[in-house]
Amino acid sequence: MKTITILSGKGGTGKTSIVSSFASLADKTVIADCDVDAADLHLVLNPTVKKTNPFSGAKVAEVVPDKCISCGLCEELCRFDAIKLSTGPLPVYEVDPIACEGCGVCEWFCPTQAIELKEMPSGEWYISDTEYGPLVHAKLGIAAENSGRLVTVVRNFANGIGVAKELDYLLIDGPPGTGCPVIASLTGVDFVLIVTEPTYSGLHDLERVIKLAAHFGIPARVCINKWDLNEEMSDKIEDFAKTSGTPVIGKVPFDSNITRAQIDRMPVVVFSDDGAATSIRALWTALIKEISNNSKPIPENV
Numbered sequence: 001m002k003t004i005t006i007l008s009g010k011g012g013t014g015k016t017s018i019v020s021s022f023a024s025l026a027d028k029t030v031i032a033d034c035d036v037d038a039a040d041l042h043l044v045l046n047p048t049v050k051k052t053n054p055f056s057g058a059k060v061a062e063v064v065p066d067k068c069i070s071c072g073l074c075e076e077l078c079r080f081d082a083i084k085l086s087t088g089p090l091p092v093y094e095v096d097p098i099a100c101e102g103c104g105v106c107e108w109f110c111p112t113q114a115i116e117l118k119e120m121p122s123g124e125w126y127i128s129d130t131e132y133g134p135l136v137h138a139k140l141g142i143a144a145e146n147s148g149r150l151v152t153v154v155r156n157f158a159n160g161i162g163v164a165k166e167l168d169y170l171l172i173d174g175p176p177g178t179g180c181p182v183i184a185s186l187t188g189v190d191f192v193l194i195v196t197e198p199t200y201s202g203l204h205d206l207e208r209v210i211k212l213a214a215h216f217g218i219p220a221r222v223c224i225n226k227w228d229l230n231e232e233m234s235d236k237i238e239d240f241a242k243t244s245g246t247p248v249i250g251k252v253p254f255d256s257n258i259t260r261a262q263i264d265r266m267p268v269v270v271f272s273d274d275g276a277a278t279s280i281r282a283l284w285t286a287l288i289k290e291i292s293n294n295s296k297p298i299p300e301n302v
Contacts (some may be wrong), residue, residue: 009205014225020044029169032158033137034185047128057122059102067114068092074106098249146182198230250283
């Protein structure tokens, strides 16, 4: 099974629209929406959720009142000012769950073991069916931590489904940026497609993602979405991509049918036969060819 991650460097480039179309074009595929902070692939693929799973990405300290001797050591050691003495009839220390970072210092040093670290619910992740194959996706809570860990959970289960069903592709809709969740969606994959747009910010963030893929030694190629909105900038991006050794393999024009397809909750290549749909079909063909050309046989002594 080939694993392909589609990244963007920045939000709003049209990455998810392209991933949804790839899902409909690929045979025997499993899809993973790893943009867990703002997942939206399900809005296009219209999945049926088969299983909902809780996710806990952080722990929060909690004081056991019967064990607390109000020594104040926890308040003294807390760097986040999350522990204060209560004003009730029996003064004990209490933890502000919003301010607590779950570092565990208070638990470690409490002389009476009156502090416990408890798992806090941070979100949910789902196993779903779509018309185009199984989808693993998630919803991280507002201001919740450990998005990289949740990305890993989504990836691992999607990979397990793909292996069990003997599928050909795992398509990963990656998050924007170059931080922890992006790295979690990138490491160990076979190929990366970077979707950019003809703007200065698009060029800037494209450069960062190309460097990130190169750091992990993963072959990458570029697609310019809405290229015809600024042809001069598109030319600059194409020149930069070629110079960096990560050439452009597809250019998708601006097409209002993409918005209409999203409203109808379907990939644009299913909704339309021309315009952006034609370019995305050609992009998928070019991408599969690039993956085939970059496949390296495993040495016999490995």
